[in-house]
Amino acid sequence: MATTTCLLSSARCSAKHPINFKAHDLKTALASVVKPPTQKLKNPSLKVEAVKALKMVSTTILDTMVDFIFQFVDQPMIPSQKNFAPVEEIGELIKVDCFQGNIPEDFPEGVYIRNGSNPLFGGLKLAVSVFGKTDSLWIEGEGMLHALHFKKDEQGKWSFYYKNRYVETDTYKMESKRKKPAFLPIVEGDPLATLAASFFNVLRFGQEYKIMSNTNVFEHGGKHYSTAENYIPQEIDLISLETYGNWNPGRTWSRPLTSHPKKTPGTGELVTVGFEAKKPYCIVGIVSADGKELVHKLDLQLDQCSLFHDVGVTNKYTILVDFMLTLSPERVMKGGSLFKYEREKDARIAVIPRYGDADSIKWFHIEPCVS
Structure with missing residues (x-):
């Protein structure tokens, strides 16, 4: 894990007096308390298992510390933000039978797709701790893809189908696996709380914030991508809405x-x-x-x-x-x-x-x- 400078909320600014800190140092120190004598194990498979056990124990200790220090609370949504309330992932193609208006004669068959902020676990969270409070911005929910398919039969009759699915970014997979909020909000909040939240995010996940992928969908080179401002895009499939992984041109x-x-x-x-x-x-x-x-x-x-x-x-x-x-x-x-x-x-x-x-x-x- 790389050295974090300024240790902080976004640790992305050239500070006059940076604090150089290796994020894995504390994790290593915690793990050393229960570290087995792997150097004495001659069986390679036993060494591998020992390292896995060590990693699991240190991760558990960190998670327990965060759960003890921070409490996730539902963040109130003001009336103007009601349109950004999360919806359930349906995961399958649903026929749309209720609609109004007419489709122009020269309108092509195809799919309209968009993404948007759709927070996991019921909505955006704020984190309360002994250090103070940190808040999420309304744009910080995980990306969800919404696809509306337009199909026309030989008689010219239109049919419409809808499907939605989360963009399965690396951080989405992390939190989904845990089945509870994990990343602490850091964009706004009390100074000490933001500092602590950023520190623990880096320590546990190697980065300060979640990958949102909730702002735009674009095509290039015959492939399609979902993206937001805070990370590189994720390649997606327009039909299945499957996420193939991160896209870094030329690496x-x-x-x-x-x-x-x-x-x-x-x-x-x-x-x-x-x-x-x-x-x-x-x-x-x-x-x-x-x-x-x-x-x-x-x-x-x-x-x-x-x-x-x-x-x-x-x-x-x-x-x-x-x-x-x-x-x-x-x-x-x-x-x-x-x-x-x-x-x-x-x-x-x-x-x-x-x-x-x-x-x-x-x-x-x-x-x-x-x-």
Whole structure:
């Protein structure tokens, strides 16, 4: 497990005085209390079993500590968020017999698919502890795919079928196996509570937050992907809604990927962007038309960790809008939100030649465009 810097909520910011801490150190220390003398075991199979037993014991100790320190509580949902309440996974294709309106004559057969936030275990949770409270944002539920199939028979009569299924990300599998909430919310909350929650998430799972995959579904290279801003996409099947696994083009992308990549006219390449709250703050990438490799990568060389939610493309240029929404884990330590809108700064638009470098970027300042 990698070294965690700042130990914190998102540990994704270049702190002036970072605390270097190996997340597995405490786990190793806890395990040493019950560590069997594996070095004296001559039978390799016995050594393997001893290591498995050690890992199980240390995991159990950590889980017990978290269950003792933190209590998961249902997070209230305000009226404007009722549309984001979770629904049950039905897992099978259901015929839709009740509908209104008419289908245009030239409408093609096919499937309409979307994903959205659908929290496990009845809804979003907050965590209460001796350190204080941490909250979830309304966007933090696990991704669920919703598919509506349009089929027309030889007489031109339409039939409609619906199916839904969770995007089975790595973290979804972790919590489903446990059959209870496991990841502690860290985006908002009291400073000490956020610090402790981030620490225990890294210690137990190797990362600070869940993979949401609840924002967009897109196609590239003949394959389909579900995605959100906080991780790389997951490949999915449009018919079965099965999740095939994570997609990292060329295995050379080392950060989250925007939820809204765009195909370039003519070449069919995919333009994407990834941001993190540590340098390099923002990277623009170009994926080959077949989706197999990353053919270009550009560091925007920003001086702050801005959120670029969308991408625009033309035949020759990539266009990004920086509306001054920044990410700062340091702000969470002071009891604020991970996100902040920099109202005192002008928004700006970046126009970048398709394969340009940082010096070729043209910035255009505009009035702030987020209220």
